[in-house]
Amino acid sequence: MGLATPYRRDVQIRAQRDRDQRAVDALVTEAFADEGPQVVSLLGALHRSGALRASLVAVDDEDDDTAGVLGHVALSRGWVDARERLVEVLVLSPLSVTPARQRAGLGTALLAAAREEAVRQGAPAVFLEGDWRYYGDRGYDPGSAHGFERPSARVPGRAFQVTLLPAHEPWMTGRLIYPEAFWSTDTVGLRDPLLAELERATD
Numbered sequence: 001m002g003l004a005t006p007y008r009r010d011v012q013i014r015a016q017r018d019r020d021q022r023a024v025d026a027l028v029t030e031a032f033a034d035e036g037p038q039v040v041s042l043l044g045a046l047h048r049s050g051a052l053r054a055s056l057v058a059v060d061d062e063d064d065d066t067a068g069v070l071g072h073v074a075l076s077r078g079w080v081d082a083r084e085r086l087v088e089v090l091v092l093s094p095l096s097v098t099p100a101r102q103r104a105g106l107g108t109a110l111l112a113a114a115r116e117e118a119v120r121q122g123a124p125a126v127f128l129e130g131d132w133r134y135y136g137d138r139g140y141d142p143g144s145a146h147g148f149e150r151p152s153a154r155v156p157g158r159a160f161q162v163t164l165l166p167a168h169e170p171w172m173t174g175r176l177i178y179p180e181a182f183w184s185t186d187t188v189g190l191r192d193p194l195l196a197e198l199e200r201a202t203d
């Protein structure tokens, strides 16, 4: 992204630099707890495979090299398998905020910065999997409401969400195809018993 996005006086959202990698991995590990190592593997696989399109960090103080990374969000290239042709889209994953700074608007600010970056890149849509109460209040709609199909039946229907961007055209609909990194790290959707539990809870 171009200019760093001001979030609050003491927090900036900017493109990740190589030297932030260790702090980003530590943040993701902390935010995702038990799933942390798997999500760190996903980030590494996205990076190595060339699928990563943006990696943004929220930092305490832009001028301080030792500043901690408080939040992070990644955008990667996926496709919508439309009838006419494959359409490049973006997949937002993962989104992390350090536990000590959660519930202060940082996740919301990272989502807004990611959307801004996706528009700047000319993407027609950003897809994600996640809690619909959280993302629904922050500009995301159910993918099915716009005719999109889930990349796997193991992504709970309501968790499959999209935000359409100015470059989107009505014919750009179909199944979302994830890049290989999501499959090689087995980070697509949920697996039993969690999947079955969630389905029972949301029936």
Ligand SMILES: CC(C)(COP(=O)(O)OP(=O)(O)OC[C@H]1O[C@@H](n2cnc3c(N)ncnc32)[C@H](O)[C@@H]1OP(=O)(O)O)[C@@H](O)C(=O)NCCC(=O)NCCS
Residues within 6 Å of the ligand: 031, 032, 095, 096, 097, 098, 101, 102, 103, 104, 105, 106, 107, 108, 109, 129, 130, 131, 133, 134
């Ligand atoms: C999800 C996450 C990024 C939100 O970041 P955040 O900076 O705390 O979010 P915000 O401050 O912008 O928004 C906080 C609000 O969202 C709600 N919220 C946070 N996580 C939520 C979730 N998983 N489901 C529903 N609501 C959630 C909070 O209750 C809070 O609402 P309130 O202010 O009415 O109490 C952060 O909790 C996190 O890193 N979690 C662990 C990793 C994770 O689960 N990432 C998302 C994977 S889909």
